[in-house]
Structure formats: structure tokens, C-alpha cells
């Protein structure tokens with residue numbers, strides 16, 4: 083059964099001020115209703131004034147998504163009653179959106195795939211309701227308008243996605259694109275909200291609302307695919323409905339409220355003049371985007387397409403990689419270290435690249451490249467640093483950490499008999515006569531075994547090349 | 562600096578004011594210590610602003626409307642908030658939720674509306690200047706009924722920031738006074754670009770009224786003297802136009818066929834916008850609070866049912882209907898098309914004439930309760946709404962009386978030519994001695 087998915091994505095644009103007033107958007111750690119003014123409170127008589135920066139940001143998105151930008155775009159009012167909506171209408175866009183007919187190429191289930199973008203439009207975020215005393219039957223509800231008027235863009239795709247995984251990949255690519263543009267901060271709580279339309283070929287379409295994370299999209303859709311397939315298998319009909327995703331339980335539930343077809347009575351916002359956006363869009367320049375950066379990493383640094391894709395799939399990581407010294411960037415070992423080790427360790431800890439001091443990791447990479455620590459030790463240091471950050475938010479300097487853990491590489495002197503590597507090798511030989519004997523009969527594995535023993539004795543700080551050289555010298559009876 | 566104040570204890574026998582400020586602060590400037598009355602739909606920081614509606618009772622704006630800021634900067638004293646039809650919806654000020662205002666010329670009659678309080682305060686001599694607002698004639702109608710001068714400026718010439726919206730795309734704040742010179746002075750103070758109002762234009766108003774009218778071409782649309790216009794009113798207005806002709810103006814009769822749809826276009830547009838503008842009054846943020854023990858949707862519906870007057874509820878329902886899906890094309894979209902026709906008619910006429918003139922109102926002031934059905938009340942706006950639909954300036958200047966009741970001459974001008982309508986009104990006011 084073919085799965086058909088389309089997405090409606092709301093992202094907060096990362097402007098300094100709100101969409102229609104001068105209030106700061108940096109409200110997250112502040113008391114309720116402390117970032118408000120007559121305009122974003124919708125006080126009688128106040129008038130909206132368009133934040134040009136927000137339009138500029140939205141136009142950047144439109145360009146990055148290869149959209150057509152019309153001559154003129156217009157704001158409309160969407161009328162409905164809800165306590166978080168302080169004017170009784172939301173200023174949004176309706177029949178004259180900012181941009182239409184775009185696309186975004188992603189790595190699909192069956193190779194490169196073009197996902198069509200229906201439209202991109204701007205709107206204001208409503209306020210926020212805080213229910214007190216139990217989520218199901220709250221005693222009372224408080225209203226916080228700090229969020230009211232934060233600029234949002236809504237991006238609507240055609241139903242071009244064919245699996246939950248593809249939906250996730252699309253979102254990741256979209257996020258990367260928005261972050262490359264510098265218009266979006268995915269780390270901010272509530273900065274992304276997704277509604278997904280999903281149907282199995284031949285069945286009715288179900289809308290899943292209230293998805294607020296990237297992982298949540300894949301989870302919600304996977305749940306829906308299973309639920310719908312099971313229902314069909316049992317001979318039930320899928321009904322057209324709106325369902326809500328309950329992130330904590332990973333399930334979707336049917337909305338309890340009656341499915342009333344809301345009539346939003348859209349009409350052009352009389353307090354704002356139409357925006358002349360086509361000429362404006364032409365003046366706006368957009369930076370290098372993930373695809374071209376990926377190609378550059380392949381061309382300039384000689385990276386594999388897989389590494390290049392991973393390293394450019396997140397703007398911060400791409401910036402980090404680009405900031406490394408030139409001789410490091412062209413090494414496969416560096417690419418492997420960043421793409422697999424660093425990202426793997428972060429993932430394992432459910433940590434983000436944000437908030438970790440990337441300069442430290444750059445230094446660690448340079449130390450590792452210089453041979454002052456071994457590969458194994460570098461990983462140990464990385465783990466220690468990440469654990470520290472997770473615990474306390476900060477960490478030691480890499481050199482401090484290496485010193486404290488005693489992980490600086492132990493050097494083997496050319497002929498010296500008393501360097502720690504040679505001493506460890508002598509011990510290993512003395513303790514393992516069988517291995518020595520096997521080596522004598524030409525068994526290569528015996529040498530690997532002895533190398534392992536020496537590495538263990540030196541706690542991984544000996545360089546594998548040194549160990550090999552010293553062992554070979556000792557075993558061949560040069561001494 | 563200790564603030565200066567003026568004392569204001571008027572004999573408000575016509576109930577023009579909803580509230581007065583006994584010791585009103587004032588300053589230096591062109592209007593130093595001049596008492597100015599402000600219509601109650603214009604936000605005044607620290608002074609209750611209700612739009613004459615129960616639903617806004619107790620609402621004290623935390624900010625001043627731009628026009629109020631400008632008045633204060635000019636040294637004026639805001640001495641009171643004037644009565645009006647609730648949210649501006651009416652032609653008589655009888656729709657105030659608090660009390661009706663009487664016409665100082667004849668207290669058995671209405672002062673007109675919706676800026677009836679401002680007109681009565683000026684006509685009764687309580688203040689020399691007042692601010693009104695005009696959505697479909699709300700400055701010009703009471704000016705005509707009370708025998709004073711009122712100007713509806715070009716749309717965009719005066720900031721709407723702080724004006725509690727009834728119909729955003731139609732309304733303007735404007736000056737009301739006993740003489741054209743005073744209207745001109747107040748206009749100079751309040752007009753000008755305001756970055757907070759995106760529909761405001763950068764076109765300042767600095768003007769000395771000029772009574773010279775020779776060579777000015779005055780168009781007189783036949784429709785302004787059509788059915789429904791009291792012949793006695795028509796006769797007084799024709800006399801006024803003849804006076805202008807004697808002073809050297811060229812009078813040309815013309816036609817304005819779009820008038821046939823103007824009233825319908827106006828009422829669909831204003832009720833649509835109003836239904837959306839008034840949605841914010843749900844008992845959550847201002848006015849008497851909704852019953853928080855009840856479910857939200859029941860509580861806010863109850864609050865709105867009780868808080869809005871009958872005419873307001875009627876217009877909200879009309880507008881909600883006009884915007885609803887399936888009817889939008891039939892009503893709202895059609896109204897905008899008709900509005901474009903009105904605009905096109907004005908543009909065509911203004912290629913041949915400099916101003917258009919006619920009566921402001923089809924009749925003189927009504928007796929209280931005389932217009933009991935809403936439709937006949939709406940019909941009395943027919944001569945004033947075209948200027949709002951087109952966004953052009955229009956002034957009403959007293960031009961005579963019918964059985965002791967004032968009649969207004971309306972002069973409409975080209976977009977942004979407020980100065981010219983003021984000049985024509987000024988020329989008339991100066992009389993036939995030239």
C-alpha cells in the first residue's frame with residue numbers, strides 16, 4: 083500500500099523583533115506578558131506595521147525553496163475566537179501568499195527526490211495558553227501574549243512524500259536550509275510545528291496536528307501508517323478526520339471536539355498595504371545552501387559523498403568543518419572523526435552540536451593530527467569533555483583533560499631500552515611465551531595479540547606504529 | 562516643570578460629553594490652553610475610552626492616539642470625551658449605550674451621528690474645537706445637523722493609530738469647529754505622516770484658507786438632488802452653489818451613476834470590517850469580565866450578547882454573513898467592485914471639475930425616534946458615503962436653514978486636495994459680498 087504524505091510546517095523566523103511591532107522576540111526565559119505592547123496585545127486602536135526584516139527572511143526562504151514570487155503579496159485576516167488570539171483574528175496570508183510553486187530536493191527512499199512546495203506564506207504566532215491543575219480537566223487557564231506576534235512562515239508541500247522516513251529527511255533538509263539562511267533557530271523551544279496529511283492509496287486522508295519535533299514527525303507518521311494499515315486489514319474504513327499527536331506516548335488520538343468545518347471568513351487586512359515582493363526578492367541574496375556546499379566539500383576537500391552529505395546536513399557542523407585548518411580538512415580521517423565519532427558521541431548522549439565549545443574540538447583534532455595523542459585516547463578525551471558539558475555545561479581545555487587523564491602519547495625512543503613502550507613490550511613477551519613461539523612459526527595473529535597486550539599495558543597511549551616496531555625488533559632478537 | 566491645567570466645568574445640558582476632565586493639562590504651542598473635545602473612540606492615555614459601548618466600560622488605554630499626541634504637543638487641553646453612536650454605528654447618536662445627545666439648535670432633535678457629542682459640544686459653545694471620526698459621514702452629518710463645520714480628510718492624511726476601528730478602510734479622524742478657519746487650524750495640527758499607521762501617507766497639511774474662487778470648476782451631480790432629498794434642503798443648497806457661482810466659480814452639472822450601488826457597497830464593507838474588528842471584545846482583556854466559571858465559548862458569547870447594543874449586533878451579524886464562505890463572492894467581493902466604480906466615477910468627474918458639491922444630508926436633523934427602522938436610517942447616509950468609499954476629502958459647511966434647522970453644504974475634492982475643499986468652504990463662509 084502506497085503511503086502518501088504532505089506536510090504543513092510552521093517555523094518561527096529568528097528576527098529580533100515581532101512581525102508587526104517592536105517587541106523583542108527573546109521571550110523564552112522571561113515572565114509572562116513581559117514582551118507586549120498595544121500592537122501585539124491587539125489593544126483597540128493599535129495598528130500593525132510590517133517588520134521588513136521578517137519579510138526579507140521569508141523571501142530568502144522562498145528563494146531557497148525555488149519558489150515563484152508574485153508581483154504583489156497581501157496579508158489577510160483569519161477570523162476565529164480563541165483566548166490566545168488577542169484580536170479575534172490572526173493576520174496571515176490567504177489568496178496572495180508570498181511565494182508559490184517551489185521545490186526542495188532530498189535524498190528519498192529511492193534516491194534523489196524532488197518534493198514540490200505548494201506555497202510559503204507569513205503569519206503571526208498567537209499567544210500561549212497555560213492550563214493549571216491537570217492537562218485533561220484544568221482548574222483554570224492563564225494567557226501569555228509574549229509569543230503573540232512572533233513571525234512565522236508556513237511552508238506547505240504537495241503530497242510527494244512516500245514514507246515517514248522521507249518526511250523526516252525532508253524536514254532535516256528543510257531545517258538545514260533555513261539555518262544556512264540564518265533565518266531560523268531549531269534549538270528554540272516551540273520554533274517548529276508540523277501538521278501532516280497522511281493517507282494510504284485509495285483511502286481517506288487523515289490530518290495529524292500538533293507535532294513539535296523532528297523525531298515526532300517520523301514517530302507520528304509511523305504510528306499512523308500502522309494504525310491505518312491495521313484498520314484496513316480488519317475491513318474498517320479510514321475516516322477523514324483530524325488527529326492529535328501525543329508526543330509522550332508516541333500515539334495519535336482522534337480529536338474529541340466535533341469536526342466542525344471552521345469558516346475563517348478571510349478578507350484582505352485593511353490596516354496593511356500590499357507588499358511589492360517580486361522586485362524585493364530579486365535584490366535579496368542568499369548564501370551557499372546545503373547542496374552546493376556538499377559539492378564543494380567533495381570537490382575541494384576530496385570527501386566521499388556520504389561524508390560530505392553528513393557534514394553539510396547541519397549548518398553548524400558544516401561551519402565547524404570549514405573552519406578547520408586546510409591540511410585537516412582534506413583528510414578522510416578528519417571527516418570520519420567529525421562525521422562518525424563526534425556526531426556519534428553527541429547522538430549517543432542526545433546532545434546537540436549547539437552549546438558545545440567547537441573550538442575545543444578543533445583543538446582536539448589538531449592535537450590528534452600532531453600525534454600527541456593516539457586515536458583511542460582522542461576518543462576518550464572527547465567522551466570526557468562531552469560528559470563534562472552534559473553535567474555542568476562547560477568543560478576543561480582538551481590539553482588539561484589529556485594531562486589529567488594521563489593520555490599523552492608515550493613515545494618509544496629509537497634504541498632506548500628503558501622507555502615505557504619498550505618496557506611494556508618486554509613484559510608482554512615475558513608473560514606470553516606461547517604467543518612468542520607462535521610468532522616464531524610465522525603466525526601473524528600472534529603479533530597482533532602481543533600488540534594488544536602492549537596497548538593495554540600502556541593504557542592505549544602508545545602509538546600503534548611504535549608498538550609494532552619495538553615488538554618486531556625485540557622478537558626478531560635484535561637485542 | 563509643574564504642569565499647567567485649565568479648569569473645565571461646562572454646562573453640558575445637551576449631554577455632549579461622556580466624561581469631562583475638570584482640570585485638564587495643557588502646554589505651549591499653537592493650541593496653547595485651547596480646550597479640545599475628543600470623540601470617545603479615540604484612545605486617550607489614562608482617560609477611559611469606551612466608544613459609548615458597555616463592552617468597553619472601564620477600559621483606560623495605556624497609550625495616546627497619534628492625533629492626541631499631536632494635540633498635546635500643540636499645547637491643547639483634552640477636556641473631555643464626547644458621546645457617539647456605539648462604535649460609530651449610527652447617524653443620530655441615539656445608539657450610544659449610555660444616553661442620547663441633544664441637538665443644541667433644537668433639543669427635541671438628534672445632533673446627527675456618529676460624532677454627535679463632538680458636534681453638540683462645539684455647537685453649544687462648550688469647546689471651540691473637537692475631533693470626530695467619519696466612516697460614512699459621521700463628521701459631516703452632525704456638523705450639518707448642528708450647524709457647524711466638519712472635515713473628513715483624505716484617507717491616509719490623518720493617522721488612524723489609536724482610533725478604535727469600526728471600518729478601517731473607510732474611516733478618518735477629522736476636525737470639527739464653528740468656522741472653516743478653526744477647522745483648518747485643527748487639521749494643521751493633526752494631519753501628517755505617522756509611521757505607526759501603514760495606510761498613512763506622507764503628505765503634511767500646512768494651509769492658509771484662500772477665499773478666491775474665480776475659475777474653480779464646481780461639479781454638481783444630479784444624484785445629489787434625487788429622490789429622498791428634501792426639496793427645501795435642495796433649494797437651500799442650490800442657493801449656496803449659486804452664491805459660489807456669483808463669486809466666480811464655474812458650475813457644471815454632472816452625473817455619478819455609481820451612486821446607485823454606493824450605499825450597498827458601503828454597508829457591506831463597513832459591516833464586514835466591523836465584524837472582524839469587534840471580535841477582540843470577548844471579556845478576556847477589557848470591559849466587564851466574562852464569567853470564568855463557564856466554558857469559554859459560552860462565557861464569551863454571553864459577554865458579547867450583553868455587552869453590545871442592538872445596532873452593533875446587527876452590523877456584526879451582517880458583516881459575518883457577508884464574509885462567510887459561499888457568500889464572500891456575492892457580497893464582499895461585489896462590494897469592492899462597486900467601490901472601484903465609485904472611485905472611477907470620482908476620477909472621471911475630477912478630470913472635468915475641481916470639486917463636487919451638494920447637500921451633506923438629504924434632510925435636516927430628525928426628531929428623536931423619528932427613524933425607527935434601520936433601513937430608512939441607512940438611506941440617510943447616501944450623500945456622505947461616496948467620499949469614504951473613494952477616500953477623497955469632503956467638508957460640510959453650514960449654508961442656511963430650513964424652518965430654523967441648519968443645512969450643510971458638502972464639498973468633495975480630489976484625493977489629497979483637502980486644501981481645496983477647505984478653500985471652497987471658506988469662500989462660501991465669507992459670504993456674497995465679494
Ligand SMILES: [Zn+2]
Pocket residue numbers: 100103104105117118119120121122123231
Ligand atoms: Zn508588541
